[in-house]
Amino acid sequence: MKRLTLILLIVALAAVATNVAFAQDRPDRPNRDTKGVFWNPSPADYDRWRVIEGVEEGATIRFWPWALTPDFEDYLNQVIKNFEATYPGVKVIMEGQPAAGARDNIRNSFAAGNPADVINMSDGWVAEFAEAGVLMNMDEAVTARYPDIRAEYVDGAWKKVTFKGASYHIPWYLALSNVMAVNTLILDELGLTLDDLPKTWEESYPFAKRVREESGGKYYLYSFPWGELAGLGVLNTFVGEGIPVYNEDRSRVIFNTDPRAAGILASYKELLDNDYIPRASLTDDVRRMIDRFSQGEILLLQTGPQLLRLVRENNEQVYNSLKLVNALVGAANIRSIGGVQTLVIPKDTKFPNAALAFAIFLTNADTQTAFSREVPIYSSNLKSYDDPFFQTTGTQLTDSLRPLAKEYFTTAVNTNILSFPRLAEVEQIVLGEFQAALLSVKSPQQAVDDMAKRINAILEAQ
Amino acid sequence: MVSLSRSETLQALEAGKRRRQLQRLLVAYGFLLPAFAFFLVFLIIPLIAVVYLSFTSYNIVTPPQWVGLENYARLLQDPLFWRGLRNSFIYLVVTPILIVLSISLAIVVNRKLRGIFIFRTIYYIPAVTSVVAVGMIFEIVFAEPSGLINGALLALGIINRPINFLTHPDSVLISIMLVTIWRGIGFYMVIFLAALQAVPEELYEAAAIDGANRFQQHLYITVPGIRPSIIFVAIISSISALKVFEEIFVMTNGSGGVLDSALTLMFYLYRQAFVNSSAGYASAIAVVFTLITLGFSIANLRFLERGTRDNR
Numbered sequence: 118m119k120r121l122t123l124i125l126l127i128v129a130l131a132a133v134a135t136n137v138a139f140a141q142d143r144p145d146r147p148n149r150d151t152k153g154v155f156w157n158p159s160p161a162d163y164d165r166w167r168v169i170e171g172v173e174e175g176a177t178i179r180f181w182p183w184a185l186t187p188d189f190e191d192y193l194n195q196v197i198k199n200f201e202a203t204y205p206g207v208k209v210i211m212e213g214q215p216a217a218g219a220r221d222n223i224r225n226s227f228a229a230g231n232p233a234d235v236i237n238m239s240d241g242w243v244a245e246f247a248e249a250g251v252l253m254n255m256d257e258a259v260t261a262r263y264p265d266i267r268a269e270y271v272d273g274a275w276k277k278v279t280f281k282g283a284s285y286h287i288p289w290y291l292a293l294s295n296v297m298a299v300n301t302l303i304l305d306e307l308g309l310t311l312d313d314l315p316k317t318w319e320e321s322y323p324f325a326k327r328v329r330e331e332s333g334g335k336y337y338l339y340s341f342p343w344g345e346l347a348g349l350g351v352l353n354t355f356v357g358e359g360i361p362v363y364n365e366d367r368s369r370v371i372f373n374t375d376p377r378a379a380g381i382l383a384s385y386k387e388l389l390d391n392d393y394i395p396r397a398s399l400t401d402d403v404r405r406m407i408d409r410f411s412q413g414e415i416l417l418l419q420t421g422p423q424l425l426r427l428v429r430e431n432n433e434q435v436y437n438s439l440k441l442v443n444a445l446v447g448a449a450n451i452r453s454i455g456g457v458q459t460l461v462i463p464k465d466t467k468f469p470n471a472a473l474a475f476a477i478f479l480t481n482a483d484t485q486t487a488f489s490r491e492v493p494i495y496s497s498n499l500k501s502y503d504d505p506f507f508q509t510t511g512t513q514l515t516d517s518l519r520p521l522a523k524e525y526f527t528t529a530v531n532t533n534i535l536s537f538p539r540l541a542e543v544e545q546i547v548l549g550e551f552q553a554a555l556l557s558v559k560s561p562q563q564a565v566d567d568m569a570k571r572i573n574a575i576l577e578a579q
Numbered sequence: 580m581v582s583l584s585r586s587e588t589l590q591a592l593e594a595g596k597r598r599r600q601l602q603r604l605l606v607a608y609g610f611l612l613p614a615f616a617f618f619l620v621f622l623i624i625p626l627i628a629v630v631y632l633s634f635t636s637y638n639i640v641t642p643p644q645w646v647g648l649e650n651y652a653r654l655l656q657d658p659l660f661w662r663g664l665r666n667s668f669i670y671l672v673v674t675p676i677l678i679v680l681s682i683s684l685a686i687v688v689n690r691k692l693r694g695i696f697i698f699r700t701i702y703y704i705p706a707v708t709s710v711v712a713v714g715m716i717f718e719i720v721f722a723e724p725s726g727l728i729n730g731a732l733l734a735l736g737i738i739n740r741p742i743n744f745l746t747h748p749d750s751v752l753i754s755i756m757l758v759t760i761w762r763g764i765g766f767y768m769v770i771f772l773a774a775l776q777a778v779p780e781e782l783y784e785a786a787a788i789d790g791a792n793r794f795q796q797h798l799y800i801t802v803p804g805i806r807p808s809i810i811f812v813a814i815i816s817s818i819s820a821l822k823v824f825e826e827i828f829v830m831t832n833g834s835g836g837v838l839d840s841a842l843t844l845m846f847y848l849y850r851q852a853f854v855n856s857s858a859g860y861a862s863a864i865a866v867v868f869t870l871i872t873l874g875f876s877i878a879n880l881r882f883l884e885r886g887t888r889d890n891r
Contacts, residue, residue, distance in 0.1 A: 221853065227640040245856055249640040344832050396723055399746045402832050541855045552838050556748065 148490040148511060155487035156195060163203040166481060168266060169474035176471035177208040178234035181223070183458075185237070186213025192491050200478045207471050227251050232463045234472040235479075237289065240277050240457040241349075244540045247280035253462040256283045258473055266477060273454035273531040274497045280536065286459035287476045288497035290488060292421035293518055294455030295525050297444045298428070300435055303336050303416045311442055314417070318358070318445050322384050325393040328416055339417045340395045340409050345402035347551050348544030349534050354381055356532040357447030363533070369576060373562075373569035382554040382561035389555055399552065411435055419444055421455060422515040423493050439514060454529045457497070495522050502526075537572070538579050546571045632862035639858050650863035660864065662839060663847035664871075666752060667821050670843060673756050674817045677763045678809060684764060685771035686797060699772070706766035714829030717758050721745050745830065748840035755830050755841055759823060767812050774808035775801065810883040814876055821872050824849060844868050 154162050182193060190213070197209045212233060214222055220242055226232040227246070238246075246252050255275075260267040267275070274288035299311065307328065315321040325338040343350070352372070355362055360375045372378045388394045395401075395409065403420060404427070410418040411431030418428070422441065429436040446452065460476040462469065478484060485496035486504045493515040501507065502523035510516045537543040547568055554564035633650055635643035654660050688699050705713065720727040721744035729741040744754040778801060786796045802809070824845045827835065835842040835850065842850075844864065852861035 224639045224856070245638075246640060249638055249856075251640055344834055396741075396743060396746050399837055400832060400834070539855070545850075545855075548834075549838065556838065558748075558838065 146491050147513075148506070148516075150487070150490055150506075153487065154483050155199070158199055158202070162483070163199075166199070166203045166478060166483070168263070168481075169204075169470055169477055171470045172204050172207060172474045173468045173471050174206045176206075176468035177210060178466075178468050178471050178475060179210045179212055180235045180475065181212055181214050181219075181233040181237060183214045183219050183237040183239070184216035186211070189488075189491060192488060195487075196479055196484055199484070200475055203478065204471070204474055207468075207474070209475060227463070232466075234462060234466045234468060235476050236461050236463070238286075238459055238461060240286070240459055240535055241540070243278040243286045243459055243461060244280060244535060244537070246461065247278070247285040248538060251464055252285040253464050253466070253469065253473070254283050255285055255287055258462075258469070259287070259477070260284075263477075269482070269498050269500050270480070271454070271497050271499060271526045271529075273526070273529050274457045276531045276533075277454055277457045278459070278535045279533075280538075286461045287480055289458040289460050289480055290485065290494040291457055291497050291526065292423055292455040293495060293522060293525060294421060295444050295452050295521075295529070296422060296441045296518060298410070298418040298420070298422075298425060299440045299442055300410065300413065300416055300418075300438060301440050302413065302435065302438045303332075307331055307336070307416075311440060314442065315445060316443070318354070318447055321445055322388065322393075325388055326391065329391075329393050334392075336413075337393070337395055337415045339419065340401060340406050340415050341398040342401050342403040342406040343398050343548075343551070344400040344405075348547040351381075351547050351551050352534045353453055353532050354447065356453065356534070357449060357451050359447065359449030359451070367533070370569050370572050373565040376562075378565045379554075379561035382551065382564060386555050386557075386561065399555065407431070417445075422518055425514065436514075441514065441517065451532075452525065452529045453532045454526075458494075489519075493518070495526065499523070499527065537575070539575050542575060543572055546575075629862045629865050632859055633866045635859045635862075636857075637859035637862070638856040639852075640856070643859060646859065650860045651867075653860060654863055654867060659839060659842065659847055660844070663842050663844040663864075666840075666842060667823075667844045669752060670756060670759075670820045670823055671817055673759050673763070673820050674813060676760055677767055677816050678812055680760065681764050681767035681812070682771050682801075682805070682809075684768045685775055686801065688768070689772055689775045699769075702768055703765040705762045705764070706769075708762070710762070710825040711829055713758060713762060714826065717754075717761075717830065718745075721754055746837060748836070748838045751831065751836035751841045755823075755826050755836075758826050758830065759820070762826075763816065763819075767816065770808055770812055771805060774805035778804035806883075810880070813883060814879055817879060818872055818876060821845075821875065822868075844871075 150156065158166075180197075182189075185193060193211055197211060200209060201207060214237075219238070223232065223236060223238065223242070223246070227249075232251075243252075270288055271291065274291055275284055277288065278284070278286060299314065301311075304310070304314075315324045321338065328336055328338040341347075341350075352362055355372050355375075355378055358377055358381060360372050360378050362370055362372050364371050385394075389396060389398070395414070397405070397409075401409070403424070407418065407420060407424060407427045408431060409415055411428045413432070413435055425436070425439065428439065460479060462472045462476060466472050480496075480498055482496065482498045482500035482504070485498050486501040486506060488494065489496055489501065490506060493513070496502070507519050507522060510519060550559070550564040550568040550571075553559040553567075554561045559567065632643055634645060634647060636646045636649075637643035684702060688695055688702065718726075721729075723729050723741035723743060723746065724733065726741075726744075728744070729738075732738045733741065742750070744750055782800045782804075783796050786800055791799065822845045823843055827841050827843060827846050828849070830836075831841055835846055845868070848861050848864045848868065851857045851864060
């Protein structure tokens with residue numbers, strides 16, 4: 118019995134020691150800087166990080182990260198450890214939310230009156246809760262009280278979602294959307310080089326025909342995730358082509374008055390009708406588009422570099438052949454802010470200052486730089502880009518993008534597409550009319566006219 | 580020793596009987612109580628709550644606000660509600676197909692052959708397979724241009740363009756109905772198999788002597804013999820068809836199909852409640868849907884029972 122107890126004790130100690138060592142130095146995180154300020158902070162760092170006033174003494178706040186645990190649990194635990202040392206007396210309880218079902222969990226928690234104090238959510242969800250009036254107004258809580266802190270954030274990310282002109286979230290980590298991946302195996306087979314690739318959407322349409330014809334129907338130039346993203350994607354495309362979406366005071370949408378809007382739908386219809394893009398683009402989501410690319414069906418993949426890991430998991434041969442180039446742009450050469458992960462705070466939290474302090478801490482330059490070292494995501498805090506890490510490249514495919522990030526985030530614009538009221542309904546309207554045009558139920562002009570009419574009905578009802 | 584009079588004895592016996600009856604009653608109610616509490620919490624209260632919410636504007640996040648009959652008035656003018664209703668009724672086509680196919684399959688496997696249980700098990704597997712897995716399998720089956728069906732038909736030269744199973748508005752619902760039929764056959768087959776085994780073998784022998792062929796034997800002996808099971812399957816499969824959701828969600832990636840072509844009432848309810856955050860409106864859809872299902876089930880039952888009486 119004694120021997121068994123001893124063995125169990127040794128195993129338990131070994132497990133703890135392994136976990137501690139693993140938390141500090143993980144082979145799957147080659148960019149982690151275990152000697153940096155994040156993993157080895159000094160008292161001076163805590164003083165520097167303490168920027169919010171009036172933090173409630175003895176507060177215990179709950180934090181809901183979304184789809185980050187257990188993968189990034191050691192990183193988040195270190196964030197909490199640093200925060201609790203920065204604001205002694207405040208305790209953070211982390212309750213990781215799974216990727217699926219998190220939105221319903223958040224809704225239910227508000228309905229039950231016990232939401233977490235700091236909630237991580239996708240930018241596409243913020244409008245719903247802001248409209249319901251349950252979130253802290255960040256322009257009042259941060260912009261008005263701490264203008265210097267507000268100035269640290271990527272402007273387009275701060276304003277990614279607004280409700281009645283105000284922001285209700287703090288931007289956390291960002292995705293680059295100005296690159297695309299090229300399958301050079303297909304490129305070589307077709308006898309093409311990277312210089313031959315189209316640079317704009319307009320150039321891409323005849324190129325899609327060329328790829329299809331020169332490959333004898335074997336490959337496509339690209340496919341689209343219209344089953345998932347048509348709603349917002351179409352409106353973003355309008356912005357990219359220089360088509361004004363709103364009128365001056367943003368009380369109405371006017372994109373249908375520009376003939377180029379119907380022209381874009383007509384171009385997509387031509388691609389679809391002639392089999393220059395997979396017909397399944399109508400129903401594919403991002404994951405299926407990536408699968409299609411991984412299977413060697415398509416030449417170009419337009420997606421955030423953080424998702425290229427899925428290509429590696431699906432097909433290492435394709436992944437090893439990848440090259441990253443600038444993404445296709447519209448005629449207006451507008452680069453829009455990509456996906457933004459946000460942090461929101463319930464308006465009725467018992468500890469507004471402690472919650473705000475944690476959200477600001479989680480998004481400060483040092484904390485976010487350390488996160489970018491964990492995974493190829495990008496900081497919403499511009500000061501992060503002063504770190505030498507963002508000037509260097511590494512051995513990973515996505516490492517080459519780091520030096521480009523600061524310039525991109527300081528110039529990328531917010532297309533204001535996520536700021537529509539009743540966003541989900543707007544998305545369904547755009548998707549429905551878009552499909553009606555592509556499936557010849559309506560003419561492209563009729564579809565954009567109906568799209569605008571139905572969105573304006575929603576705007577007028579506000 | 581005190582002796583009791585006859586009337587006192589009778590009273591004592593009566594009291595004892597009443598006490599035992601009361602005890603029996605209490606024990607019975609005691610056993611019923613947990614199930615009743617379960618139904619109360621998970622069925623009756625939510626049912627009442629849904630009826631109440633159908634008269635409110637409710638976004639799940641903030642408290643509901645009373646709007647009277649507004650949601651019901653909106654239903655009448657909502658083309659997607661009517662499309663959902665239409666598609667739900669179209670989906671009922673799976674019921675007779677399922678009954679015919681599963682009875683046929685049950686007849687086939689109701690033979691005393693070596694290893695027949697293997698076939699029975701194989702046919703039952705779809706019924707116990709996760710709908711998500713089934714959805715993924717059928718996405719491969721229906722994929723274009725190189726899914727299982729399209730790839731085979733193109734390779735054999737039977738078609739020269741892939742069939743748009745999931746990307747043409749006219750075929751999405753039919754494709755999903757095929758999945759439901761595939762999933763349901765095995766389940767209903769087991770019910771019919773049990774019923775078939777209760778039909779006396781002598782009836783078939785007598786019919787054969789009278790000169791009835793196999794088809795006539797099944798038409799005049801098997802079908803009347805398993806009629807209670809047919810009624811049961813007709814009701815439960817039609818209710819399942821009316822409230823179909825999972826297959827549509829999985830096969831259309833939660834979109835309801837191109838141009839909402841596979842949008843059923845249940846799917847529309849989900850979209851309003853959990854995508855558009857209009858839980859009040861979704862509750863009104865739920866109330867109407869429940870009434871339709873109830874009405875349909877009663878009509879179905881009456882119709883099939885009348886058929887039984889007529890045949891007696």
